[in-house]
Amino acid sequence: MKKQKRGQFLIGVTLLLIACGWITCRVMTAYSTPSEELAPEARVAAILESGGCISCHSANPELPFYANIPLAGDIVKTDIEEGYRAFDIEGLMAKLKDGGIPNPVDVAKIEKVSIDKRMPMAKYYLVHWGSQMTDKKAAMIAEWARDYRMAYYNDGLSGERAGEPVRPIIAKAETDPRKVALGFSLYHDTRLSVDNTVSCATCHGLNTGGVDNLQYSKGVENNMGGVNAPTTYNAVYNFVQFWDGRAKTLAEQAAGPPLNPVEMASTSFDEIIAKLAQDEKYVAEFNALYADGITEANITNAIEEFERTLITPNSQFDKWLLGDNEALTADELRGYDLFKANNCATCHVGANLGGESYELMGLRQHYFEVRGMELTEEDNGRFKQTQNERDRHRFKVPGLRNIELTWPYYHDGTRATMEEAVRDMAKYQCDAELNDAEVASIVAFLRTLTGEYQGKKLTSENENGL
Ligand code: HEC
Ligand code: HEC
Ligand code: HEC
Numbered sequence: 086m087k088k089q090k091r092g093q094f095l096i097g098v099t100l101l102l103i104a105c106g107w108i109t110c111r112v113m114t115a116y117s118t119p120s121e122e123l124a125p126e127a128r129v130a131a132i133l134e135s136g137g138c139i140s141c142h143s144a145n146p147e148l149p150f151y152a153n154i155p156l157a158g159d160i161v162k163t164d165i166e167e168g169y170r171a172f173d174i175e176g177l178m179a180k181l182k183d184g185g186i187p188n189p190v191d192v193a194k195i196e197k198v199s200i201d202k203r204m205p206m207a208k209y210y211l212v213h214w215g216s217q218m219t220d221k222k223a224a225m226i227a228e229w230a231r232d233y234r235m236a237y238y239n240d241g242l243s244g245e246r247a248g249e250p251v252r253p254i255i256a257k258a259e260t261d262p263r264k265v266a267l268g269f270s271l272y273h274d275t276r277l278s279v280d281n282t283v284s285c286a287t288c289h290g291l292n293t294g295g296v297d298n299l300q301y302s303k304g305v306e307n308n309m310g311g312v313n314a315p316t317t318y319n320a321v322y323n324f325v326q327f328w329d330g331r332a333k334t335l336a337e338q339a340a341g342p343p344l345n346p347v348e349m350a351s352t353s354f355d356e357i358i359a360k361l362a363q364d365e366k367y368v369a370e371f372n373a374l375y376a377d378g379i380t381e382a383n384i385t386n387a388i389e390e391f392e393r394t395l396i397t398p399n400s401q402f403d404k405w406l407l408g409d410n411e412a413l414t415a416d417e418l419r420g421y422d423l424f425k426a427n428n429c430a431t432c433h434v435g436a437n438l439g440g441e442s443y444e445l446m447g448l449r450q451h452y453f454e455v456r457g458m459e460l461t462e463e464d465n466g467r468f469k470q471t472q473n474e475r476d477r478h479r480f481k482v483p484g485l486r487n488i489e490l491t492w493p494y495y496h497d498g499t500r501a502t503m504e505e506a507v508r509d510m511a512k513y514q515c516d517a518e519l520n521d522a523e524v525a526s527i528v529a530f531l532r533t534l535t536g537e538y539q540g541k542k543l544t545s546e547n548e549n550g551l
Contacts, residue, residue: 117215118222125229130181132222133174133195135215136205141168143175160208170475171448189237190442190482193250193431196230199223238436246406250430251421251438253403254319254486254536260393267370268391271384276360277342278305278349285342285388289317290546291538294490295395298547300498304348312463313498318395318538319486323440328480328496329469330443335389340381354381397486397536397543405533413533420530423523428515437484438534443467446478446496449516453478456499463496489532490545503528 119131133139140146146165177191198204202218210217231248238252271277272285288302289295295316297303302314312328320326325333332338342348343357351357358379361367367379375383402421404412413421424430433439446452446466453460462469467476480496493499494506507527511517519527535543 126181129229137216141165142172192230193434197431199226250434252436253406254398254436256398264387264390268387279351288314292546294545296491305350308347310347316491319437321393322437329467330481335392336385339385339388400536401533417529417533420526427517432482439482439484443479444482448514450513452513487535
């Protein structure tokens with residue numbers, strides 16, 4: 086009898102606990118899912134706030150009370166250090182609150198970790214009630230991300246593809262054809278170099294994918310630089326130019342190579358202008374277009390205007406994005422799905438699949454320590470410009486358009502094939518080991534990104550042999 090009562094008592098207590106747990110759970114869920122009445126930005130901000138994202142992803146984290154307890158505190162500090170190294174959420178939070186326009190890479194990143202329910206991690210949400218990511222919260226973020234992309238890219242994507250992180254190239258004719266023609270001539274003119282041997286096209290051939298297919302470029306007198314040449318095709322989509330972002334615009338960029346000692350090695354723009362001024366055709370063209378004739382600013386302005394036309398629309402992938410379901414094979418489509426599933430489309434986003442942010446090379450696994458090559462000045466990346474330790478080994482993410490033509494890969498030109506580049510990206514950036522079939526599918530997808538220049542599909546005169 087006594088035993089039976091104790092049993093009933095225990096069952097009672099258990100039921101009570103379950104009931105309490107259920108109620109608490111309901112209350113907490115209700116509390117942590119933002120109201121549908123809030124504006125979408127406010128809803129996303131509330132989800133990120135309740136998720137504690139700012140605690141681990143900011144330069145000035147608010148340390149939780151247990152941060153000073155030995156052991157627990159050490160774990161928290163390591164999480165914060167690694168969290169801030171991996172992702173800085175401050176810019177996004179500020180934009181969500183002030184109504185500014187967030188960076189598309191930030192949007193892709195928070196969308197992906199919330200779909201995967203990877204953040205906040207269990208050890209955080211288990212002690213912070215209401216912070217856990219739920220399907221409902223993830224759906225709110227995805228819906229906001231889709232509307233954001235439709236407005237941000239304004240590229241006409243609609244229906245089921247409106248929310249894709251990769252966007253089509255939409256040709257917009259906003260250039261002055263006379264300046265474009267002048268820029269074309271300057272781009273191919275060796276007189277920009279000290280000994281009249283090297284033009285922009287020497288290293289960025291339009292018939293070779295906009296690159297030279299060398300690990301490091303050769304300038305005048307075969308001088309070698311220390312970093313791989315990115316393509317000029319679609320460079321107009323980059324938020325800044327160069328691996329380290331040291332030029333804000335294409336015109337600012339174009340002022341660099343002519344005076345760079347290992348590239349064109351002219352001693353000054355005056356020297357270049359003096360040479361160009363002997364050419365009557367140039368004198369007439371510059372005078373017709375610019376009140377002050379041949380100047381450094383006008384030379385670089387014309388080159389920029391020309392480079393704005395170096396875009397490559399109409400790839401198979403863009404046709405698919407714009408609604409042609411037949412444009413991709415099942416394997417290519419699987420490659421795109423793998424590209425998204427493995428996080429590639431959190432850094433390689435937008436019309437150029439990159440060029441919108443600086444990212445750490447070796448985010449998830451050390452790259453430079455195992456590369457088997459001495460560290461070089463170029464390996465410092467963005468750090469060269471800012472001297473901020475957090476920027477060491479951060480690079481402007483390269484675009485992936487026409488990637489099948491722009492080998493070798495990475496800033497150090499160490500990857501000869503797309504297969505190597507893809508497998509190693511998965512390893513170092515995403516902590517994922519892809520099998521051969523997965524790599525092949527992603528490469529098949531990447532090949533669909535080759536587009537058209539002046540109505541013709543881009544090919545390379547350099548023999549690939551791959
Ligand atoms: C307790 C600390 C902590 C909290 C809270 C936290 N994170 Fe993280 N986060 C980390 C750490 C550590 C990493 C790096 C390790 C990893 O990627 O798993 C990381 C990585 C990330 C990344 C980079 C992923 C990648 O591979 O590119 C993103 C994006 C991110 N977190 C977003 C969020 C968001 C959004 C929230 C809130 C919903 C959040 N985090 C909450 C610690 C945290
Ligand atoms: C000797 C080879 C060489 C010549 C000549 C050369 N470049 Fe480059 N170009 C490079 C290399 C190497 C880089 C990468 C340098 C870096 O990021 O620090 C680069 C970067 C660029 C970029 C930035 C692309 C990106 O994604 O960041 C543009 C645009 C560009 N060059 C245009 C030009 C123009 C225009 C000219 C002629 C005025 C020119 N280049 C001449 C080798 C060359
Ligand atoms: C955290 C951001 C990030 C993620 C995630 C990422 N990448 Fe990259 N990707 C980069 C950066 C940065 C570089 C340049 C690295 C360097 O030059 O050292 C790069 C370079 C590349 C290149 C070579 C481009 C060139 O012209 O040299 C390819 C191809 C590439 N990534 C594909 C992928 C694929 C496929 C995935 C997914 C498996 C992926 N990336 C995931 C940031 C990222």
